[in-house]
Amino acid sequence: MTYTINEVAAKFGLSAYTIRYYDKVGILPFVRRNRVGNRQFDEVDVDWLRLVCCLKNTGMALKDIKTYSDLARQGSDTGTTRQTMLRQHKQAVLQQIADLQANLELIETKIDFYADPQNKKLMDRLKELEQ
Amino acid sequence: MTYTINEVAAKFGLSAYTIRYYDKVGILPFVRRNRVGNRQFDEVDVDWLRLVCCLKNTGMALKDIKTYSDLARQGSDTGTTRQTMLRQHKQAVLQQIADLQANLELIETKIDFYADPQNKKLMDRLKELEQ
DNA sequence: GTATCACTTAGAGTTAACTCTAAGTCAAGA
């Protein structure tokens, strides 16, 4: 089973432009072409793109995904280097989650603040300045 | 107690350029100036900037933070509207955390994949193509 | 009094990540 560029784009909620852009910057190293020259994505390519999207959606910059892709293109000798990259990225993701949870507390505090009518005056900086 | 632009920049890990940019786009609506015209941040401004950073760091676009700021500038009548914005943003943040946790699983799977020497061949797409 | 320093402004430049346009190729259907 193979997929066209529009099929994989739909599968991952991306545009065909984006997929071509990813190919252009070199993070889709294995995608082959049919006789006409159109990209033909197989299951391995789809799995690869899933990982690319995962790394992108967890905040990895495309230039770092490129580094990772270049290692993959070099073959299995780079396995431990790739693993190290993912381990470090995992820590970054854990940190992101912790940061989001900390920020969530401030957002919740602020929501509660608006719920209390006693705070009406504090919601209005200009009134404060008049005094 | 008041702070200069460089002091608040340091406090929040931003550059003075960024603070001026935030002021320019209108998300620091209450900051006053001293006789010379320099920005003078008081505790309320610092609290406001803390919230701005919180919203920015949880993925709210500056144009939405601007909308929120404009509401704040209009006074306490907009309290419930602001609360609604924060409630919706809270849901978006919870979704982000859930998405990060889901992506984390794929990253962990991939780390484990690299840990198993049995997968050496699968790490090398080119070898696969030779067969 | 002059140099230095921290600030000011308007506006230009940068970067990442797309997003689109224009021109072209090929295959299938009427």
Next chain:
DNA sequence: TCTTGACTTAGAGTTAACTCTAAGTGATAC
């Protein structure tokens, strides 16, 4: 055969969020 549709490319344009430059002001240090 002609048109339609899905793809191709190179390269230009867009957007968000800064980031910096140039020129200027006013207070303090020598």
